[in-house]
Amino acid sequence: MVKAAKQMLQPEFQAVLQAMLKHMPHNKDYLVENVVKPFILSDDDYKKIMDVMLDSFNQGLGKETNAKAAVKMFPTYVRSVPDGTETGKVLALDLGGTNFRILLISLDGQEVNMESKIFLIPQAIMTGTGEQLFDHIAECIHKFMKDHDLLFHKIPLGFTFSFPCRQEGLNKAILTHWTKGFKCAGVEGHDIVQLLHEAIERRGDIDVNCLAVINDTVGALMSCAHEDRKCAVGLILGTGTNACYIETLENTELWDGDTDEPHQVMINTEWGALGNDGSLDFIMTDYDKQVDKHSINAGQQIYEKMISGMYMGEIARLVIEKLRKAKLLFNGKGSEELSERGRFYTKYVSEIESDGDDSSFKCTKQVFAELNLTKYTDEDCRIVQYVCSLVSTRAAYLASAGIATLLNKMNRPEVTIGVDGSLYRFHPHFHDLMEEKIRQLVKPGIKFKLMLSHDGSGKGAAIVTAVANRLALEKEQKLNAKNGIPNGE
Numbered sequence: 001m002v003k004a005a006k007q008m009l010q011p012e013f014q015a016v017l018q019a020m021l022k023h024m025p026h027n028k029d030y031l032v033e034n035v036v037k038p039f040i041l042s043d044d045d046y047k048k049i050m051d052v053m054l055d056s057f058n059q060g061l062g063k064e065t066n067a068k069a070a071v072k073m074f075p076t077y078v079r080s081v082p083d084g085t086e087t088g089k090v091l092a093l094d095l096g097g098t099n100f101r102i103l104l105i106s107l108d109g110q111e112v113n114m115e116s117k118i119f120l121i122p123q124a125i126m127t128g129t130g131e132q133l134f135d136h137i138a139e140c141i142h143k144f145m146k147d148h149d150l151l152f153h154k155i156p157l158g159f160t161f162s163f164p165c166r167q168e169g170l171n172k173a174i175l176t177h178w179t180k181g182f183k184c185a186g187v188e189g190h191d192i193v194q195l196l197h198e199a200i201e202r203r204g205d206i207d208v209n210c211l212a213v214i215n216d217t218v219g220a221l222m223s224c225a226h227e228d229r230k231c232a233v234g235l236i237l238g239t240g241t242n243a244c245y246i247e248t249l250e251n252t253e254l255w256d257g258d259t260d261e262p263h264q265v266m267i268n269t270e271w272g273a274l275g276n277d278g279s280l281d282f283i284m285t286d287y288d289k290q291v292d293k294h295s296i297n298a299g300q301q302i303y304e305k306m307i308s309g310m311y312m313g314e315i316a317r318l319v320i321e322k323l324r325k326a327k328l329l330f331n332g333k334g335s336e337e338l339s340e341r342g343r344f345y346t347k348y349v350s351e352i353e354s355d356g357d358d359s360s361f362k363c364t365k366q367v368f369a370e371l372n373l374t375k376y377t378d379e380d381c382r383i384v385q386y387v388c389s390l391v392s393t394r395a396a397y398l399a400s401a402g403i404a405t406l407l408n409k410m411n412r413p414e415v416t417i418g419v420d421g422s423l424y425r426f427h428p429h430f431h432d433l434m435e436e437k438i439r440q441l442v443k444p445g446i447k448f449k450l451m452l453s454h455d456g457s458g459k460g461a462a463i464v465t466a467v468a469n470r471l472a473l474e475k476e477q478k479l480n481a482k483n484g485i486p487n488g489e
Contacts, residue, residue, distance in 0.1 A: 032328055032383060036319060038285040039390040045283060046401045046441060052279045053405045057269065063253035070276040071269055075255055076218050076244065077170035078266040078464055079471070081225035081232075084109055086466035091144075091155055091208060093137070094457045096162030097180055098126065100137070102144040105462035112226065114459060117144055130187035134199035142206050154207040158465030160457040161192055161213055167268075169257070170468055173213040211472075212464045216420065217244035218266055219460025220453035224418030226463050228451060231416040233406055234266075237399060237430070238421025240301075241308045244268045245406045260475075271402055275302030287318040294341060303402075307395040309346040309423040316391045317344030320384060329380055335372040344371070349388045350427045361385075395423075396433035403434070404441035407448055415446070420453040 059065040060073030092103040103116040119140040125132050145151050163182070165173040171193045178188060187195065193210045200208055214222075221234030221244055232246045247267045249255050255265060274280060280302050284292075291311050292298055305311045321338065323329040337343050348370075351363045361381040368376055407415055424430050431450060438448060453460070480486070 028328060031326065032323065032386075035322055035326070035328070036387060036390050038287075039394045041283060041394065041397070043440070046397060046437075049280070049283065049398065049401045050405045050408075050441065053271070053274060053402060054409060056274055056277075056279065057405070057409065060269070061247070061251055061253055061267070066254055070273050070279070071271055072273070073252075073254075074167055074268040074270060075252055075257075076167060076214065076266045076268050077257060078212070078214065078218055078222070078467075079264060080262050080467055081222065081229060081246075082463055082467050083229070083470075086463070086470055088466065088469070089150070089153075089155060090462040090465045090469075091141070091157040092160065092458050092461040092465070093141070093157060093210075094160045094162075094461065095137070096160070096457070098123075100140075101458060102141060103458045103462065104144070104148055104150070105459060105466075107462070107466050110227070112459065114455070115148065116458065117147075125184075126181055127183045128185070130184045130190070130195055131199070133184045133187070134195045135202065137196065138199040138203050138206070141200070141208060142203060145206055145208075151206065154209070156465050156469050157208050157210045158212045158214065158461035158463075159193065159196070159210050160216065160219055160461045162216060162457070165192070165213070165215075167213065170212050171210055211468045212461065214461050214464050215242075215244075215268055216457055216460075217242050217268060218464065219456030219458075220418040220420040221245075221266065221456075221460070222418075222463045222467075223420075223453045223456040223460040224416060224451045226459070228416045228449075230414050230449075231418050231451065232410065232412060233403065233415060233417040234453070234456070235399070235403065235417055235419045235424075236421045237308070237419060237424040239308060239310045241272055241304050241399065241421075242269065243271050243402060243406065245410060247410075269406075272301045272304030272308070274402075276300055280306075287315050287322075290318055291315055303398065307398050309421070311346075312349055312391060312395055312423070313344045313346035314342055316349055316388050317341075319387045319391065320344070323383065323387070329383055330373060330376055333375060337371040338373060346423065347426070349392055352385055352388045353392065354428045355381075355385060356428075389429075392427060392430065393433055396427075396430050397437045400434045400437035401441060403448075404438050407438070407442050407446055411443070411446070413445070413447065416449045416451050418451055418453040418456070420456050425452070 056069065056071040057073060059069035060071045086107045088107060090105050092105060094101040098121055099118050100121060101116050101118050103114055106113040125136050161173060163179055164176045166176055167173045172191050173193065175188050175190060175192055193213055196210055200206060217234040217236050220236060221231055225231035234244045236242045244266050246264050249259060249263045249265060252265055288306055291305055291314050320329060324332060324334050348367045351367055355361050355363045364381045364385060403417060435450060
């Protein structure tokens with residue numbers, strides 16, 4: 001590959017690239033490079049992406065511009081990270097598919113103990129009525145509380161609800177539409193917390209109060225913030241991608257809550273939608289356009305489709321197929337599996353790149369076997385490895401541009417970023433690529449750290465609830481003191 005390509009890859013990966021180059025005929029090198037070069041973006045490209053992103057963020061935060069903004073910047077109503085004084089028992093409910101979890105989290109300063117149980121949601125309930133769904137959830141909460149001797153305790157609950165919602169308060173979220181096979185009647189357009197509370201009241205045998213509804217980005221941030229108070233950004237890099245961060249109330253023109261301390265709120269950026277307005281067309285490759293065209297939401301989530309695990313494998317497959325058809329791979333012979341849309345899984349990208357400079361290509365050959373590719377050379381292995389590295393490096397750099405934009409916008413001297421998601425967890429180089437690129441793009445003097453989040457949807461929801469409980473008690477105590485009422489009365 002040409003010199004420009006090498007410069008865009010981090011030094012630790014250039015040795016791998018050199019090995020690839022050494023064994024590739026010069027003419028073939030040139031032809032392969034022509035196919036893959038759209039993935040190699042310049043520093044100026046990434047700076048332009050950051051300008052586009054900052055403009056989109058500001059449009060989303062603006063009262064006059066939000067309606068037309070591609071990136072919506074939803075206030076989450078979560079105002080504060082934990083301060084370490086949170087204590088007590090909290091329930092967390094994690095609903096995002098056919099299984100859902102109930103967790104009991106016991107907090108005592110920095111000590112966190114978690115017990116959990118997975119419950120099933122039968123197909124008949126998934127497509128029944130909302131009342132049936134929430135009655136089933138309340139029944140499961142009752143069983144869980146009975147098993148943990150909590151039936152005669154009043155206990156706060158945090159709810160991670162992984163469906164599209166319009167948040168109108170910390171404990172008020174309106175379901176906009178069902179996804180993932182759910183079609184419960186009478187829930188869309190309604191407050192899910194109210195529906196849960198109504199189901200609990202119908203039972204009359206448990207005392208549970210849902211204090212907070214969160215999404216997974218806030219969960220990632222809060223889970224990390226419990227260990228590191230400097231955590232102010234939450235990032236998801238998995239099937240999809242999204243980020244949240246702490247913004248001032250002054251900059252949040254859509255804020256409709258109180259203006260008490262702290263004068264800040266976590267913003268759910270929904271940054272996957274960046275580019276829906278055409279602002280990223282200048283970096284979209286033909287492969288990105290094909291992926292978008294054949295997706296269930298064409299024209300939507302453009303930034304997400306260049307980064308996340310749902311699409312990365314398919315982007316790599318399209319490049320590999322183009323090279324094969326040009327007889328630059330596998331001597332032009334493919335397989336039924338390789339030609340099938342969606343069949344080259346994103347986990348294959350991670351596995352292939354795990355070979356590094358291993359000349360035996362053990363993982364790559366295992367992937368080829370799963371794709372029924374039987375005739376290949378070491379050169380084919382090197383080319384496929386190179387394709388995967390370019391696709392994943394671009395993804396890591398695009399995510400880095402987003403994080404650098406947030407860090408520059410917040411302008412805090414030191415920030416920890418809580419990160420969760422299978423792409424970040426399992427790709428062998430994603431963390432290192434992001435650290436290096438963020439360092440290049442962030443303002444001089446800003447220090448940052450990427451921190452793996454543990455169970456944001458469970459632990460994070462509980463911590464949000466515990467913080468909300470603490471802040472409510474503090475507010476009540478201040479009000480009592482102001483009115484001359486002794487606390488505890």
